[in-house]
Amino acid sequence: MNAPLAGSHKLPEIHVRAVPGALIDALRQRFGSQLSTAQIVREQHGRDESSFSVPPPDAVVFAQSTQDVADAVKLAAAHKVPVIPFGIGSSLEGHLLAVQGGISLDVSRMDQVLSINAEDLTVTVQPGVTRKALNEAVKSTGLFFPIDPGADATIGGMAATRASGTNAVRYGTMRENVLALEVVTAQGEIIRTGTRAKKSSAGYDLTRLLVGSEGTLGVITEITVKLYPLPEAVMAATCSFPTLADAVNTTIQIIQMGVPIARCELLDANTIRMVNQHSRLNLREGAMLLMEFHGSPAGVQEQVETVQAIAAELGGQTFEWANTPEERTRLWTARHNAYFAGVQSRPGCKAITTDACVPISNLATALLDSVTEAQASGLTYFLVGHVGDGNFHMGYLIDPDSASERDIAEQLNHQLVQRALQLGGTCTGEHGVGLHKMDFLVQETGSGAVAMMRTIKRALDPDNIMNPGKIFAIDNVAI
Amino acid sequence: MNAPLAGSHKLPEIHVRAVPGALIDALRQRFGSQLSTAQIVREQHGRDESSFSVPPPDAVVFAQSTQDVADAVKLAAAHKVPVIPFGIGSSLEGHLLAVQGGISLDVSRMDQVLSINAEDLTVTVQPGVTRKALNEAVKSTGLFFPIDPGADATIGGMAATRASGTNAVRYGTMRENVLALEVVTAQGEIIRTGTRAKKSSAGYDLTRLLVGSEGTLGVITEITVKLYPLPEAVMAATCSFPTLADAVNTTIQIIQMGVPIARCELLDANTIRMVNQHSRLNLREGAMLLMEFHGSPAGVQEQVETVQAIAAELGGQTFEWANTPEERTRLWTARHNAYFAGVQSRPGCKAITTDACVPISNLATALLDSVTEAQASGLTYFLVGHVGDGNFHMGYLIDPDSASERDIAEQLNHQLVQRALQLGGTCTGEHGVGLHKMDFLVQETGSGAVAMMRTIKRALDPDNIMNPGKIFAIDNVAI
Numbered sequence: 001m002n003a004p005l006a007g008s009h010k011l012p013e014i015h016v017r018a019v020p021g022a023l024i025d026a027l028r029q030r031f032g033s034q035l036s037t038a039q040i041v042r043e044q045h046g047r048d049e050s051s052f053s054v055p056p057p058d059a060v061v062f063a064q065s066t067q068d069v070a071d072a073v074k075l076a077a078a079h080k081v082p083v084i085p086f087g088i089g090s091s092l093e094g095h096l097l098a099v100q101g102g103i104s105l106d107v108s109r110m111d112q113v114l115s116i117n118a119e120d121l122t123v124t125v126q127p128g129v130t131r132k133a134l135n136e137a138v139k140s141t142g143l144f145f146p147i148d149p150g151a152d153a154t155i156g157g158m159a160a161t162r163a164s165g166t167n168a169v170r171y172g173t174m175r176e177n178v179l180a181l182e183v184v185t186a187q188g189e190i191i192r193t194g195t196r197a198k199k200s201s202a203g204y205d206l207t208r209l210l211v212g213s214e215g216t217l218g219v220i221t222e223i224t225v226k227l228y229p230l231p232e233a234v235m236a237a238t239c240s241f242p243t244l245a246d247a248v249n250t251t252i253q254i255i256q257m258g259v260p261i262a263r264c265e266l267l268d269a270n271t272i273r274m275v276n277q278h279s280r281l282n283l284r285e286g287a288m289l290l291m292e293f294h295g296s297p298a299g300v301q302e303q304v305e306t307v308q309a310i311a312a313e314l315g316g317q318t319f320e321w322a323n324t325p326e327e328r329t330r331l332w333t334a335r336h337n338a339y340f341a342g343v344q345s346r347p348g349c350k351a352i353t354t355d356a357c358v359p360i361s362n363l364a365t366a367l368l369d370s371v372t373e374a375q376a377s378g379l380t381y382f383l384v385g386h387v388g389d390g391n392f393h394m395g396y397l398i399d400p401d402s403a404s405e406r407d408i409a410e411q412l413n414h415q416l417v418q419r420a421l422q423l424g425g426t427c428t429g430e431h432g433v434g435l436h437k438m439d440f441l442v443q444e445t446g447s448g449a450v451a452m453m454r455t456i457k458r459a460l461d462p463d464n465i466m467n468p469g470k471i472f473a474i475d476n477v478a479i
Numbered sequence: 480m481n482a483p484l485a486g487s488h489k490l491p492e493i494h495v496r497a498v499p500g501a502l503i504d505a506l507r508q509r510f511g512s513q514l515s516t517a518q519i520v521r522e523q524h525g526r527d528e529s530s531f532s533v534p535p536p537d538a539v540v541f542a543q544s545t546q547d548v549a550d551a552v553k554l555a556a557a558h559k560v561p562v563i564p565f566g567i568g569s570s571l572e573g574h575l576l577a578v579q580g581g582i583s584l585d586v587s588r589m590d591q592v593l594s595i596n597a598e599d600l601t602v603t604v605q606p607g608v609t610r611k612a613l614n615e616a617v618k619s620t621g622l623f624f625p626i627d628p629g630a631d632a633t634i635g636g637m638a639a640t641r642a643s644g645t646n647a648v649r650y651g652t653m654r655e656n657v658l659a660l661e662v663v664t665a666q667g668e669i670i671r672t673g674t675r676a677k678k679s680s681a682g683y684d685l686t687r688l689l690v691g692s693e694g695t696l697g698v699i700t701e702i703t704v705k706l707y708p709l710p711e712a713v714m715a716a717t718c719s720f721p722t723l724a725d726a727v728n729t730t731i732q733i734i735q736m737g738v739p740i741a742r743c744e745l746l747d748a749n750t751i752r753m754v755n756q757h758s759r760l761n762l763r764e765g766a767m768l769l770m771e772f773h774g775s776p777a778g779v780q781e782q783v784e785t786v787q788a789i790a791a792e793l794g795g796q797t798f799e800w801a802n803t804p805e806e807r808t809r810l811w812t813a814r815h816n817a818y819f820a821g822v823q824s825r826p827g828c829k830a831i832t833t834d835a836c837v838p839i840s841n842l843a844t845a846l847l848d849s850v851t852e853a854q855a856s857g858l859t860y861f862l863v864g865h866v867g868d869g870n871f872h873m874g875y876l877i878d879p880d881s882a883s884e885r886d887i888a889e890q891l892n893h894q895l896v897q898r899a900l901q902l903g904g905t906c907t908g909e910h911g912v913g914l915h916k917m918d919f920l921v922q923e924t925g926s927g928a929v930a931m932m933r934t935i936k937r938a939l940d941p942d943n944i945m946n947p948g949k950i951f952a953i954d955n956v957a958i
Contacts, residue, residue, distance in 0.1 A: 117838065120838035120841075121734075121735070122838065162678075162680040164678055168678060173678050175678070176651070176655055185927070189927050190927065191928045191931060192925055192927070192928060196903040196904075197836040197837055197838060197870075197904045197908065198836065198838075199641075199643055199647060199654070199868055200836060200905035201640055201641040201907045201908065201909050201910060201911045201912070202906055202907050202912060202916070202920050202923055203912055203920050203924065203928075203929070203932050204691065204692055204936075205687045205688060206928055206931060206932065209683060209687070209935075212680055212682075212683065212684050217683075229736065229737035252598075256598060256708075258708035296778075296781050298781060299774075299777070299778050299781065302778065357678055357679060359599035359601065359675045359677075361596070361598035389677050389678055390676055391676075424674055424675040425674055425676045426674050426676045426679035428679065428681050429676065429678050429679060429680065431680060432680045433682055437681070441681050441682050445671060445685075446670060448664070448670035449670045449685055450682070451670075452664065452670060452685060452939065453682050453685065455939060456683060456688075456935055456939070458938070459935060459937070460931065460934060460935070471683075
């Protein structure tokens with residue numbers, strides 16, 4: 001059956017594979033009440049934070065163990081039916097959508113923290129543990145897990161998309177922080193990659209091949225990540241600037257000087273206004289950096305003095321300090337809610353989000369030109385940036401029923417990505433390719449590298465059952 | 480032709496593939512004087528720092544460009560003849576040996592620093608650039624490349640083995656520091672992976688799949704790595720301890736407290752004696768930590784005070800400071816020469832080196848029990864350790880003509896690796912699998928993960944021409 005992607009933009013027609021009744025029967029026999037074919041459950045598992053709308057999966061399996069995952073994959077594999085791993089549904093790029101039909105494999109009930117190895121600064125969790133739950137579980141050890149994509153995403157989902165967020169400028173992304181995985185392959189076999197040792201040269205780096213593979217090579221069923229000692233001192237501040245360019249240039253200098261800043265986030269006046277309204281804050285409505293400094297008291301003081309000096313030269317106002325843990329939490333919660341603040345600023349809208357990341361020296365060009373274009377378009381937008389990493393997001397707020405608004409947003413995104421690629425950057429810093437950036441991926445890395453990716457996919461998943469239609473252009477069942 | 484591996488231990492008989500005269504003729508036509516079949520050149524390319532002895536490659540191509548590499552691989556592929564990339568010959572694990580025959584592809588003449596992007600803290604080099612040459616090239620920018628495996632290895636070789644060394648405890652390994660690659664595939668196609676952006680979620684992480692692939696998936700022809708600002712302050716010190724256990728336990732506490740120490744190296748009394756003799760130093764002959772601290776003057780002072788307090792509690796002597804850059808260079812050169820100091824302490828010997836890496840809390844058990852066993856064996860050995868990472872090396876100094884000494888050394892290595900694996904560690908922290916750790920790899924990661932690696936290898940290199948017989952057990956031509 002060929003079905004068009006309702007509401008999609010520039011996505012080709014796709015081939016939805018029928019899910020045979022025999023598979024549903026077999027799943028019901030194996031999983032009983034852990035299987036649902038209820039419309040509402042299927043619909044919950046057939047959407048994410050992207051702007052796409054497609055028919056939901058035919059069934060949802062709620063896995064409670066690695067063996068559940070292995071058995072579900074084996075049954076699906078026997079029928080060559082797609083399997084779409086599902087954590088908490090916070091993908092922005094359509095990763096969770098059943099674009100070729102199939103079943104959703106929900107791992108959110110696999111939410112156990114399996115072992116905390118505080119003395120090694122590692123923790124092993126099931127994939128359904130969220131980042132907040134993980135930090136709650138390790139709180140008493142004096143350690144924390146820094147990766148923080150905003151949403152309270154699952155660690156499994158974060159591994160699958162190679163997520164990062166506000167703390168990545170100091171602590172790295174999931175790429176740097178996942179040590180080991182347990183994975184169910186497309187054949188339903190359970191394998192392990194990596195160890196708890198900090199480094200290794202033992203064979204191909206399957207851990208990092210699977211981190212960021214968006215569910216297309218297997219289902220992640222266990223993750224070992226690094227933890228860090230809670231910093232002795234934490235200071236958070238906001239600093240307003242006369243222009244967006246001043247804030248961006250301050251960031252560039254902070255990074256080039258090697259200041260080990262923990263967070264360095266940018267919002268523009270327009271977005272601050274949305275955030276103030278949504279989070280009932282009174283942040284100054286101008287271009288603003290939100291910063292956090294971690295270290296010893298003296299180390300933090302040094303960082304602050306260096307950054308204050310840089311900011312002052314570029315017209316930065318006096319730092320406004322978030323002095324207590326509560327004030328810091330309030331500040332970062334507001335930052336994390338910027339996406340929702342944006343979306344709620346225009347009732348009924350959908351956000352089409354961008355995710356470019358460029359070498360730091362090119363950040364000003366990449367970001368400022370994109371803002372100028374967005375302003376000229378007349379479309380409402382928000383702007384947030386993990387600018388310390390050269391990564392920023394624009395969200396174009398469109399009426400989902402307006403083809404012309406969608407066209408304008410896609411055109412803006414297209415220009416933004418073209419610019420980022422020309423500047424030596426990437427089309428996606430942390431959200432993944434999903435449904436939305438398949439063409440950009442080819443443009444970014446070249447057809448040779450994408451051919452290598454597809455060769456690997458074909459070898460590991462010859463029937464293309466693992467989250468098909470993501471990362472690579474959809475050409476029916478084959479990849 | 481089946482030829483036994485002369486001098487090898489526990490390596491199966493292998494299948495040496497004949498190199499047809501037609502290939503040599505075609506290579507000569509394409510490469511002229513860049514091709515050598517001289518016995519001495521072949522022999523230079525047929526050995527490395529491992530203890531194995533096998534027949535040399537049939538010919539050596541000296542590539543001067545990526546196109547040279549691509550053309551050489553295409554010609555070899557047409558004849559299904561093995562291609563072994565060669566940098567500077569410093570592998571410890573037999574990576575460069577022509578165990579299945581074939582041609583050596585020497586990239587040492589590809590030694591250009593292609594672009595220094597100081598404002599982005601990145602540099603792009605050809606694979607034949609050595610780490611010292613790279614640091615010389617970027618010196619005027621105030622930046623440096625920290626990865627330092629001891630030998631003045633090529634950046635290409637370091638990427639291929641996922642190397643690390645003394646600075647990895649603070650700056651990470653090649654895994655964390657390679658941003659992008661250009662690679663010639665087994666089909667002779669030129670592809671690019673990654674960008675200069677600091678992070679990306681754009682598709683499979685081919686960069687990290689290729690880093691550490693030991694030449695088995697393609698030839699690395701260009702590498703973009705991160706640079707770091709030269710620290711404002713650098714202080715290096717040695718500290719002697721009453722026992723090896725005290726030195727190891729000091730290290731464990733330093734890491735667990737999150738001190739951002741730049742180098743934390745261990746030598747035992749026996750090895751210090753070898754180093755003193757080789758480098759004409761007067762280091763105190765006892766268990767010793769060699770440490771280096773990077774940061775702001777105040778930050779370094781804080782680190783030093785914390786570490787001094789930890790060391791003092793465990794009986795550490797007063798720190799001996801290397802006060803000038805020259806003194807520091809002398810100290811680290813001596814450390815880097817520990818391997819040669821060990822080998823030269825017993826004329827005519829070969830070293831069988833170990834490379835275990837364990838979670839930091841298990842370092843004392845892993846290391847001390849291995850030393851006890853080595854002492855009990857009566858074999859001469861040296862001990863050095865990147866202990867801040869939980870990684871240590873023993874070198875068993877054997878008479879290469881003595882089967883019984885080799886047996887004892889292999890038995891010690893076997894016990895050491897078994898212990899490391901039981902303690903959650905890896906059989907190789909930084910040297911790679913090569914010829915020597917194939918069985919350990921299966922034991923460490925399980926047959927499922929190794930099967931996945933072999934599936935990838937088979938898909939990307941179906942004729943098994945890229946450095947065959949490494950990483951995976953040799954079963955003739957097939958993998």
